[in-house]
Amino acid sequence: MGEEILEMKNIIKDFPGVRALDHVNFTLEKGEILALVGENGAGKSTLMKVLSGVWPYPTYEGDIYLDDALVRFENTREAEKAGIGIIHQELNLLPDLSVAENIFLDRQPLNKFGGIKWEELYHNAEKVLSRLNMDIDPRIDLGDLTVGKQQMVEIAKALSLDTRILVFDEPTSALTEAEIKELFTVINELRASDVSIIYISHKLEEIEELADSVVVLRDGATIGDKINISEVTLDEIINRMVGRDIEDLFPTVDFERQEKTLEVKNISVPDPFNPDKKLVDDVSFAAYKGEILGISGLMGAGRTELVNAIFGVYGKKSEGEIFLNGKKLNIKSPADAIDSGIALVTEDRKELGLLLDKNLVMNMTLPSIKTFSSKFAMDTHKERTITEKYVDELNIKTPSLDVFVEKLSGGNQQKVVIGKWLITDSDVLILDEPTRGIDVGAKTEVYRLMNQLVESGVTVIMISSELPEIMGMSDRIIVMSEGKKTAELEKAEADQETIMKYATGNKGAE
């Protein structure tokens, strides 16, 4: 280490009306893992687009030096040739082609008739994959691999291009714990072979574990200089990101547990692809007024499936009994659940939560559409008034009620999803990963809101993959592993180690 490979100097990038990057400076050394952190909209992606030639030279100001030589990429191809690769959040691969074809797309070895030399192609692919110590058959279809393995293929593709600087943009958001471990091993090996890494992530624990150094971006500018990870605490990083202290992050309030509201007994959901397996296996729990119930567990533990079953998503396919305030409910569809007073803020807000090309009013009144209409006509005036009230209360930043929600930032979109369920005035609000992909400021607002709801008598249930969040917000925590409930912990007895122990499958006494 020590040899400087990349320097970005005084990078400025303007969009109409906004300065997205404002004199950004940083350097990257050979074999260094540099974490690039910042809230959503801080400019991380824009900076990487400048680096990788998506924004060609005259569209930005400033200089990029590669091996002390000034470079000005005209397009992504040139950046690729210079050895800069990006692993995007959404993978850029073709699921119906083989692993080898994906790695060498458009660069397959050809015979003189233009046919592909398959054996040579597979051999080359094996060679690249072995660099990653990956046991992946280059002959099988990419689509048959797990997301984690597909990402490895994407990395292999980058390596086959002699990449010297590899950018990872939120690489772990779709991975399981085990896959994340595997990825980290690979990244560490890449570092050992002198590849330099720029690692963008929201998850600060990952950065602490992986990175050598960290650069913080806020509002398009670098905050302070690059710091060694060993010389800085997470609190200090967060402080740089948001300009405030971590204590404000989880606004905890002590509530008094009141009467039992939602109770579920023996919920099971079969695995549609494997009749012997259950996605949710005989789970029972109760939730109370006056507390936040957290549901923790690793990816694929069956948490989302559990709350979906309660919400009626599986119809008659799921089993079990659901009681609300002592009354047995017969829920066969989301419509039934909503009528019974249960609301679910889904995990994937873009695919499952929002009508992206519709305005705020239409999105927010959809689940409670009945209350906004007489037998025939919609009461548009009432709709706007109520929507406006919730936009104010939730502090949703929008130019008007008529913009399409796709134009809003992630945090504001999430607030629209929460708002649409608040309007239903439900007794139980279930939130599945409510702060995924939104910035720290918006997160705190969501936490405050959850506390307010509990105070006003709503039973709140939250699924979260982030341990600090689960521990910071919940009064009681259910841990799931492989479809089963493995533990139920009071706030006082929950620490990271205990939760992880149960989440990884150690069945404890309930």
Added chain:
Amino acid sequence: MKKFIKNNGTFIALIFLIIILSFLSPSFLSSRNLTNLVRQVTINGIIAVGMTMVILLAGIDLSVGSTVGLSAVVVTLLMQSGIGMWLAILITLVGVGGVLGFFNGFMSAKFDIHPFIITLGVMTIARGLSLVLTQGVSVPVTNRTFAEIGSGYIPKIPSLIILVIALVLGLIAVFRTSMEIKNGDKVRNKAKLTGGIILTVAGFLAGFLIFIGYQGIPIPVAIFAVIVMIGIYTLRKTRFGRKLYAIGGNEKVAWLSGINILRSKTMVFVITGVLSAASGILLASRLNGASPNLGDGFELDAIASVIIGGTSFMGGVGTITGTVIGAIIIGVINNGMSLLGINSFYQMIVKGFIIILAVMIDVLNRRDTA
């Protein structure tokens, strides 16, 4: 101005088309020709109103043409067998239009099969049924009053009164919808108001010149106008309409928000089936009989009207007003080319290109705004 052209592109295209045709063929603008044109438009237009809702759900209904044929045959045969006119019409609307529509909607929604497949099947089944029922030959209408529905007119004086009432109601609607809420204040959108007034008055004048100048409002046109108004109201103001836009926008989100997809989808196909049956009845009435091949290819004109009218094939975006303009464009092209003596074979080719053009404009617009 650019925005105005973009938002009203099809309407402007229609105006141009009319201007060009009126130069090329002097008889185009005659009251008689225009009355016939509008009456021809109604047959396709009534179906297209239903098709708009189907395509709003990102669906398609290929069976409408066959439904027209079967309805025409059934209503004629029922009357031949001595059943009264109104009962025969009711039975046809419910028994042919309603049942076929229900089958289309229920099957595709319940079993999650693309309506393309189901309605393709029903298209063939319904056509086969018409051939079976008629043994492949045309059947004549025996009821005299029945012919009035398709070819009769509302007399001039009542027609004029209807037009004046429509003008007044139209202007009131324009005034009401031109109010917008901006930053909490009610503001009148001046452009929308002026545009609306011009359109309404122009519509009134056109109606006056076309219908009063000839024999009054044709009865099918009056029926069409009522259907269009109910359709516009349904999509704009009712809960049902709102649900359609939501389902078309993202079916999964709509379902998770508590909307009964099965019921809404089935309802839309039933509406389209009933409207197609109504269209078939009007056609049988005007032709004074039914042939088993009646309505062949009508699905294409209906789909074309909807697409030209700006409804997106992806679902979730579209209006009935647009569809009506689309249907008139198709009607004007058919009529104009006939007047110019262009062989109907060529007419098909021209229409095909126009459909492709309309879809391309839709796609390019989308890319612009994205």
